[in-house]
Amino acid sequence: MWxxxxxxxxxxxxxxxxxxxxxxxxxxxxxxxxxxxxxxxNGAQLASLRDTRSDxxxxxxxxxxxxxxxxxxxxxxxxxxxxxEFCKMALTRDGxxxxxxxxxxxxxxxxxxxxxxxxxxxxxxxxxxLPRSCQPRWFKADITSLEQSGGLAILxxxxxxxQVADHQGEHGWWRAEPD
Numbered sequence: 001m002w003x004x005x006x007x008x009x010x011x012x013x014x015x016x017x018x019x020x021x022x023x024x025x026x027x028x029x030x031x032x033x034x035x036x037x038x039x040x041x042n043g044a045q046l047a048s049l050r051d052t053r054s055d056x057x058x059x060x061x062x063x064x065x066x067x068x069x070x071x072x073x074x075x076x077x078x079x080x081x082x083x084x085e086f087c088k089m090a091l092t093r094d095g096x097x098x099x100x101x102x103x104x105x106x107x108x109x110x111x112x113x114x115x116x117x118x119x120x121x122x123x124x125x126x127x128x129x130l131p132r133s134c135q136p137r138w139f140k141a142d143i144t145s146l147e148q149s150g151g152l153a154i155l156x157x158x159x160x161x162x163q164v165a166d167h168q169g170e171h172g173w174w175r176a177e178p179d
Contacts, residue, residue, distance in 0.1 A: 023153035024093060025100070029164065031127035031146045034102050035071065036089065046071040047080065049087060049102050049125075074102075085109055086117070093156040098122045101136070123154070 022044070026035040034049035048071035075082040080089040085107055091098045101117055103126035111131055118124050118134035123141070130142040139161065141152060150164030 023162070024091065024156045025123070025152070025154035027125055027141055027146065027152040027154070029146055029149070029151040031103070031125060031141065031143055034074075034125050036074070036077075036091065036100070038077070047074045047077045047089070048072065049074050049104065088117075088121070091156065096156070098156055099137075100125070103127060 022037055024037050026037075027033070032050060036047040038045045038047055050073075074080045074087050074089065077089070079091075080087055082088075082104065085104060086109075087100075087102045087104060089100045089102070091100065099121045101121035101124045106128045111133055114131070115133040115135070118130070118136050118140070121136045122138045124130065124134060124136040124139075126142045127146075128143050130140060134140060134142075138159075139154070141149075146152070152164070153162040154160075155162070
């Protein structure tokens with residue numbers, strides 16, 4: 001009898017796991033690794049901003065995005081347009097169109113051109129500092145904010161952002177930057 005009662009907490013945990021939403025966008029603390037979860041007929045696929053040689057970064061992103069297949073470079077994804085400086089990608093979630101702009105390197109871009117591109121995007125991600133003139137419609141993640149957040153998981157359907165720093169506490173391997 002007592003053993004059977006052990007199924008109650010296991011069932012609750014399983015329900016919580018199933019109900020936990022999968023983030024559509026994953027951003028590493030340094031802003032270099034961005035993964036976009038793309039729904040497919042067979043589950044989901046991960047589009048990756050950079051083709052990394054790091055097994056750790058790739059496997060961690062795949063696990064967080066709940067995908068099994070290897071990530072596809074974003075430059076190869078049909079709805080993405082990439083130059084050597086930036087990738088632009090359009091996503092539709094629950095009838096809402098999201099425009100993403102992601103930096104691919106740290107080459108200098110003329111400020112007015114960058115400001116115009118940011119203005120057309122909902123979310124901008126960069127592994128460098130972005131000027132104040134870069135004002136996307138919803139959210140900007142540059143190196144300054146990412147160093148404080150410790151990386152991000154963005155849930156577009158809920159329009160919420162989960163920061164790694166919110167869940168790390170005072171572990172020895174993580175120290176949030178002082179305010």
